Amino acid sequence: MRLMWLVAICLLALMTTTAYRPLLDCTIATADPAMVLLAWLALIDRMPRILVAMTIIGLLRIWFGIAEIADTFVPLLAVIVSVRLLRQYLDPYHPWKRFQILVPALLVGVILQWILLTGSLVGAGELVLWSLLLSVVITGLLSPILDLMTPLLRSARYPL
Amino acid sequence: MKRKKSAYWAVSCWLGLALLGYGLQPLVTPRRSSDAQRLLQQRIIQKSLLIDAENASIVDRQLLLDLFLPEASHFELVPARMIPSRDLSPLRNSALIDRGLESRLAPGMGVIGAQGIVGQIYQVGDGWSRIQLADDPAFVVPFQDEQDRRGILAGGPGRGVGYPKLRLDPMLLAQGDLLYTDGSGGVFPPSIYIGIVEQSRIPARDSVIRLPAGLDKGQEVLVLTPLDVGGSP
Numbered sequence: 256m257r258l259m260w261l262v263a264i265c266l267l268a269l270m271t272t273t274a275y276r277p278l279l280d281c282t283i284a285t286a287d288p289a290m291v292l293l294a295w296l297a298l299i300d301r302m303p304r305i306l307v308a309m310t311i312i313g314l315l316r317i318w319f320g321i322a323e324i325a326d327t328f329v330p331l332l333a334v335i336v337s338v339r340l341l342r343q344y345l346d347p348y349h350p351w352k353r354f355q356i357l358v359p360a361l362l363v364g365v366i367l368q369w370i371l372l373t374g375s376l377v378g379a380g381e382l383v384l385w386s387l388l389l390s391v392v393i394t395g396l397l398s399p400i401l402d403l404m405t406p407l408l409r410s411a412r413y414p415l
Numbered sequence: 416m417k418r419k420k421s422a423y424w425a426v427s428c429w430l431g432l433a434l435l436g437y438g439l440q441p442l443v444t445p446r447r448s449s450d451a452q453r454l455l456q457q458r459i460i461q462k463s464l465l466i467d468a469e470n471a472s473i474v475d476r477q478l479l480l481d482l483f484l485p486e487a488s489h490f491e492l493v494p495a496r497m498i499p500s501r502d503l504s505p506l507r508n509s510a511l512i513d514r515g516l517e518s519r520l521a522p523g524m525g526v527i528g529a530q531g532i533v534g535q536i537y538q539v540g541d542g543w544s545r546i547q548l549a550d551d552p553a554f555v556v557p558f559q560d561e562q563d564r565r566g567i568l569a570g571g572p573g574r575g576v577g578y579p580k581l582r583l584d585p586m587l588l589a590q591g592d593l594l595y596t597d598g599s600g601g602v603f604p605p606s607i608y609i610g611i612v613e614q615s616r617i618p619a620r621d622s623v624i625r626l627p628a629g630l631d632k633g634q635e636v637l638v639l640t641p642l643d644v645g646g647s648p
Contacts, residue, residue: 271433277501280573280574284505284506287505321509321538327504368506369552372552372571373553373580400429404426407419407422
């Protein structure tokens, strides 16, 4: 049941990415709801569940697009690792401090994906500048919604 | 119980947010058809004759073949219909075409449209192929400007644009310069339109190249099958 909800939420996140992509163009890469979901899970959830979410998101992106294993999974892993590193210094339960974990982690993910795709940082500056603000907005919008969803995932780690 | 109820509310809110995104898409998506195509659509509706559309498609394909046949003497031109498809990966740009293995298509083959370059075949199946579009960040193509100075163009970071990744000859791109394929690499024949310099910047790699219009629209395209590797006898 919990896994079913996790799959449903992952699909919802991917659907939101597809829905807002024409509106936000490539800036959706940092403000990608699927990436926000993964970063949010990585904040406080158990590792197996994070890896399940990562696998679902990654496989669907590979099957329904031209993404390759490296440029799909490496950024997702980078986001998870960044969140796990940053949460050692900042409180992941604090409503404001977790922004300081999520936003840099999302930026690390998108920059790494850009480097993997193009082989350089050319063009990434513009991408990062425009998407920085947007990632704050999307994270701010989705985090309260994700917090409300925690009873469906029933993880002991959630303090709510 | 109350918490679970609010969780369902949250899921509904998120779903609503996603549906709102789909609802807003027509406001920002460029018009899907040119005036000529719109006129044709109106005619089809008025006459209720689907055969008109089929004929128009054949005419489109014939026009494309007439346009590019002299340029692409070393290629077999396989006409196909491109269907826009949104890639699930937020940085990648791809589309589908209605030809695949049955037409002896293979990954790496070039795809061109009436406006110019479209992309490259990435994946092939029975009756379908997935194209890596020219504005995909991983797409690269050798180009030459009007003075035959060469370089490498890469797609992205935005939709419908690219940037000069590398200059093979010393060049200063000026706004309005037109870029064409140089024929190297064996994927595209020479003189196929790649794009126009929209913003000229220093360093040159920060310049913005506007790629041919219609990469995100359905259109008739031609797949360039090299004659020596699987073309028709």
